[in-house]
Amino acid sequence: MNYDYPHINDSEITDTLEDSAGSDKPRILLMGLQRSGKSSIQRVVFGKMPPNDTLYLESTTKIQKEDITRSFIDFQIWDFPGQVNFFDMAYDSQEIFGAVGALIFVIDAQDDYSEALHRLFFTVTSAYRVNQNISFEVLIHKVDGLSDDYKIDTQRDVQQRMGDMLADAQMEHIHLSYYLTSIYDHSIYEAFSKIIQKLIRELPTLENLLNVLCQNSGIDKAYLFDTLTKIYIATDSSPVDMQSYELCSDMIDVIIDIECIYGAQVSSPNGRLSISDEEDEYGNGGDENHHGMNGNGRSLQDQYDQEDDVNDDNESQQQPSLRRTDGVGQNESEASSLIKLDNGDVLYMREVNRLLVLICLLRHDNFEKHGLIDYNFQCFKEAVTEVFEFSQKRNNQQQQQQQMVHLSQQQSTNE
Incomplete structure (x- = not known):
């Protein structure tokens, strides 16, 4: 044709x-x-x-x-x-x-x-x-x-x-x-x-980790969002409801907008550019929501746009690699945010690393066990970090093999 x-x-x-x-x-x-x-x-x-x-x-x-x-x-x-x-x-x-x-x-x-x-x-x-x-x-x-x-x-x-x-x-x-x-x-x-x-080979593993997190924490729906694009790279196995997805997606914009307006009061203990966790107890003072802010008063968008890239992963030929940042898995102060909806449900966000956030939708009664949820999140974060470390090693090996094949082909051509 x-x-x-x-x-x-x-x-x-x-x-x-x-x-x-x-x-x-x-x-x-x-x-x-x-x-x-x-x-x-x-x-x-x-x-x-x-x-x-x-x-x-x-x-x-x-x-x-x-x-x-x-x-x-x-x-x-x-x-x-x-x-x-x-x-x-x-x-x-x-x-x-x-x-x-x-x-x-x-x-x-x-x-x-x-x-x-x-x-x-x-x-x-x-x-x-x-x-x-x-x-x-x-x-x-x-x-x-x-x-x-x-x-x-x-x-x-x-x-x-x-x-x-x-x-x-x-x-x-x-x-x-x-x-x-x-x-x-x-x-x-x-x-x-x-x-x-x-295109993400790690998707089945990420979905299983999210399923385990939801089952053990009373979470109705969870998404792993790429912060800058608002693309979710994984979610649990329950059906995706457009209304819940829109709420979780809009939460990223809300947090960035509030940071741009109010800035921050405290910085993270190790000086990293991260949103610090507000220590207010859930529901104190009748607040409908509270948000962590950036330690130096800059918005998340500015933070990501101005910082240098870190730990660039090697890519496989047809599949996008997943980035991870220095300090993942350490005890840095992650971004955290909480929004209470009119119907009593709760939107809870935790930062996995500088470029990836977990946003959960759960009922108010289940969030009363937020200590258990925070502990389960730390376990989830450590598991995700191990997955990405393994993926990085595999991509490095594949790139080395591809380079060797390319060099051998060049040598054959020269001969």
Whole structure:
């Protein structure tokens, strides 16, 4: 299937690919037609741009590559211009798609998506021939202006038509996942959370640890959030309720906003940039909530943006690595926050490390045993630290093996 792609400056595309070829970070590709919302998604989720500001973004004319290095998860996200055929002979498809973990195709649900479906079929089948390990994800985007019934009908129609096209090509074994998304609500964050989780090898272990924590602490729901992106990298096995997820996600913004307003009064004992735990007993003085603050009065966002990266983990080829920070597992003063909801439930947040937080939803009666919950959290934190240390060693070994193979190939070529 051929497409009439408009003329574009191929030299800019080639230069971008050459600059990126040397990176061994796993890649997540954003693809789709022009004006489908790819750049807006990247800027909102990973650049913290307000959704309304994306209305002024210009069309992408070359690959926009961004290293997600200030996050707990470590990978590259590539935003592809919609008018370029990267399966053309002018480009090295193996170079582009060989190290891809996930390919995300964005469809504008408010437009006629017939052409988008044909492009999706061409992209998926071509990329699958290059790399069969790619996870194919479809974002049915801009659904904020659609009714609930129309959203469901649109998703059903897209899935049915794509299924028929793949079946006709005898490629029905290719699996696609579909998500209804919008940058104006939490749906885009939940979709990226599920996409990222597929690429994390430690996910089953993290889920088991969260299950044990919830069972032994009376917690109804628990999420491990990457603080800067608000993507949850793991949750317990109970079903994800959008309302509880939105509450936990908004809690991160609330804490950062309060820090920006009020600053802090005390610093951590060892001088680390961390939010110190307020010593007020739960419910004293009729306060609805209390929050720990940053020891030096800076917000979490400033803290993460200004500090140097620490302990950069080595990456496997197609899976994002998980970062950990110095001092994890020691007795540093972690961030802590507590919010009491109107219905009597409690939102409780504890900092695992500088880039990762645990947010729990539980009933008021269960939180009266907060001493037991805090003890169980420390056990959970130590276990998570061991998982990441093991993951780091494994990634180091894999990278060394890859380097040895690469060196041997170079020597063979020189000979």
